[in-house]
Amino acid sequence: MSIQYEAPLADSFGVADSFPKDFGYGEEEEEEDIEDNPTPSDSKPRILLMGLRRSGKSSIQKVVFHKMSPNETLFLESTNKIYKDDISSSSFVNFQIWDFPGQVDFFDPTFDYEMIFRGTGALIFVIDAQDDYVEALGRLHLTVSRAYRVNPEINFEVFIHKVDGLSDDHKIETQRDIHQRANDDLADASLEKLHLSFYLTSIYDHSIFEAFSKVVQKLLPQLPTLENLLNIFISNSGIEKAFLFDVVSKIYIATDSSPVDMQSYELCCDMIDVVIDVSCIYGLKEDGTGSAYDKESMAIIRLNNTTVLYLKEVTKFLALVCILREESFERKGLIDYNFHCFRKAIHEVFEVGVSTSRTSTQPAGTPLMKTVALNGTPRSTV
């Protein structure tokens, strides 16, 4: 991985979680304070990546979290052990990828699936759409029904993967078919409550990032608040579209409520790449220390179609990337002031998140109302 981050700043932000009990992010916060926490890794909600062998799990993980170029994934060896990839040191989102080798026999008595599923926030099951997926569907059913019995809180996500090789009609037909069969299987097992979400993904375009974004967003209890803050920010600043990005993975953890357009998203992803790359070359100190992304990080790119891209640091893992028109950008002072308020509000949201998960008494709606009120005050006319 090319980006190195310096030691955590004083105000690093954990993410409060939707899970009532034992794996709150608050503990994660403390974990930084108390280094000898007995089982630190087990206290984070996990994202499990599962699927048959050669369905593309390792490739997904490498492409999304390790910036591997999609073509290089051809040379990945097949995984033969559970691979825990803890990316919380570099990313805003605290989760682990448990890359199961496809051939692992999950019902081996020595395999403690109870332990595994109990701490899991989302289970991603990868199905190779270019292959015959009947076997994969059987495996999917087995996996999710087991997992559901252990932990009904898990979000079950199904990635219909490698769709780059399919035509548009074929894609939708495949999705429909997989959806139908998987849900029929569940209905037969009277597990109607178990909900599967389906995504068409490919590592050769941004669909895998978008799908991952959706998965991560579902694990964020602050999502409505963040979305509202973004809504307020963009409507008061004359911005067309704003994304809150996790810089390392280029997953967007929140965006305003207008629909996401793929081209805009790709543009913003590319901008992050450009900024980090340039910063890696010129931004480091002479002795090679320093980080490519810090409090000063900021970038403006003017496109020739009267569009401006604007990137600014929010927290040490997060960046705000906006798309706006040139004429709106004439009021840069206003935008910067609004951004200042927005940034403050985000910091407060996460502080509240930390304190609520510590005390576990405050209802989740409170930070929303608070920040809305707070941000509503310094509003300027646009």
Add this chain to the structure above:
Amino acid sequence: MEKMTRVSSTISGCTMFCHLDAPANAISVCRDATQVVVAGRNIFKIYGLEEDAFVERLNLRVGRKPSLNFSCADVMWHQMEENLLATAATNGAVVTWNLARPCRNKQEQLFTEHKRTVNKVCFHPTEVNMLLSGSQDGFMKCFDLRKKESVSTFSGQSESVRDVQFSIKDYFTFAASFENGNVQLWDIRRPDRYERMFTAHTGPVFCCDWHPDDRGWLATGGRDKMVKVWDMSTNRVKEIYCVQTIASVARVKWRPERRYHLATCSMMVDHNIYVWDVRRPFIPFATFEEHRDVTTGIVWRHQHDPYFLLSGSKDSTLYQHMFKDASRPVDRANPEGLCFGLLGDLAFAAKESLMSAPQSVGDVGRKTYPGGDRRYPIFFFKKPDVTEQFAQVSSALSVFESEAGSGVGMDWFINTAQSYLLSGKPFVELCEHNAQVAKRLNRPQESTTWTMLRIMFSEPANPSLSSNHNLNKSGNLPLVNSFSMKEMSAALNERNKENRQDNLHSLETNLNNNDENEETEGSEGQAEYLFGDAELDDDDLYSMEHENQAAEEPEYLLPQEAFPLRHEIMDHPSAPEPVQEKPESPHVSGSEAESTCLTPMESFSLISVSQLLFSPHLPPKFFCPIVKEMLCYYAEQGDVQMAVSVLIVLGDRIRKEIDELTQEHWYMSYIDLLQRFELWNVSNEVIKLSTCGPIMCLNQASTTLHINCSNCKRPMSNRGWICDRCHQCASVCAVCHHVVKGLFVWCQGCSHGGHLEHMMEWLKQSRHCPAGCGHLCEYT
């Protein structure tokens, strides 16, 4: 009620617009079509629709410090109750407004049950108090306006809801569209589970709209740039129409009173509003191009009037479009199409008016095919009319089939590809063979080329072997002839290839009996020039520019060389003419006379010097530039076959002269052509013999062959001959029951097969599988 609202004749107006203060997000009209409400993040106003202008009636965004409840994502005017409006706020609130309230603040009810942005609100079409909302948080809520909170909640299972629409015909049904591409149908009385769900689009579905008249027709539009029309009335949801647009579809609205028309606007990039006829999905029926930024809301002004469309946009304008002012892209479309078939057939579609009489078609063709009569293709009128519904674009398709054996056909290509030898014999023999082939196929130019190549590049050590009398039989003399010609006033450009070839024929004839040459020659040299060798002479015949540079060179070079005369040739200076050429010569000259107006030359001095072309001290390398030029020439003429064949046969002798990319390009083109003609064997041979890295790799891709075990019919894992499931040898011949080593052929239906020759024998007798499984095997 419908009769009451049938007042479309009273609505009048023109195309007009007004500036808003801020971008609009949504618009809605009231039932009697006299007022329109515009809502956006910073605007919430009601405009009256006058004859020729919008008049602001009311600003609902009142108060000293407007709250976020005013920031609207969607707005809807109740179609029964003309004072009732509902808005969806970006902060998750659903607000209803009562215009009848006496005070300035018209806000009536506020529901803050959604956690995230509410994307859509929808009133029940006939029920006054029923309101439905769909939100980003994945829930749809149904509100009874007489109560303080929602009466039921529908869960979309954590996917964001983009649109909700009550069915117009079914009282209890509503449709919801989702960000994951699904569309769900719900019964308002059953909040626990959807009635029906289907995947409509890849990517989010942004909008849906029920057909106003057809029960069960639902139009959806999504990020995948499609508008699809679904028939819900059947058991299985069926896609009945699909329109491909150029940008993601933000809104879709059926046009009133027109069964197949719908209006769409896009979310990004494209600012226009299109009206489509769904039966004709490739070109919009009408376009409104007034907006300068993305259109966010469209609505037909009156539910029974198809001529007025209102639209709001991010460019802060509100437009009323008149249908008569719409631009019709059909009028500007080019209704002609032209396409070449593989075997030289030509398909041509044009407006019917242009092609009314078949005779005129023939005239059109005559212009495009100048030349001899025998090369006219056959014309026939295939389909008089393709699309009856749209009279203004009815077009005719004609297919011109090329005659078998005519110049347009590609038979020569197939024959040549199959008979050329590219390897496996000494160079000299290959050249000879290929020359013969070309000769046989009546392509003397290529034949000459091969012969010349042989002479130029064969080893000096054994010249006598190669240039024995059989060469003379082939009718081509390795002579260096230098003769001068006067410029002829012929337009070389107009001459087609066939003519050139014919010229070549006669030229050769002349060369053969050069002593008593009395026939006028059709070669149009521009100036006096020297036939350095036959190569050159080919080139000269084709292009003038070429000739000048190429001709200079040998002129200076050749005389310096002392060419020893080759006695064999001297012995037979006038070789017997090949039989096939005899009838051709007069014919050709006849046709030339009429086509290019050649006049006999007065002073045709032919100085013939029969010489041995190469001497031991003239290395083959000397010819490389000429050969290279020749190859490029062939490739440019479209005869890539010749270029590649020569390239392969010459091998190292010429390879270094031509840069890799050009070679690769030629190879690729030739292989592509071969594969189109299904000449797999030839194509594979070419790939094998090629020396370009990328070409050789073609054969190394996808080398896996998936086979089934003939016993258990399961797929074999690639572990040799033994099936790992039934532990039997899989590749046993079904006829002789021996293990097949070598060519194994099997039926893809039943997985049985065997030795190629055994199977062929068997299939002569019976069509059934020799293994006795009863399968009617098919081998292609």
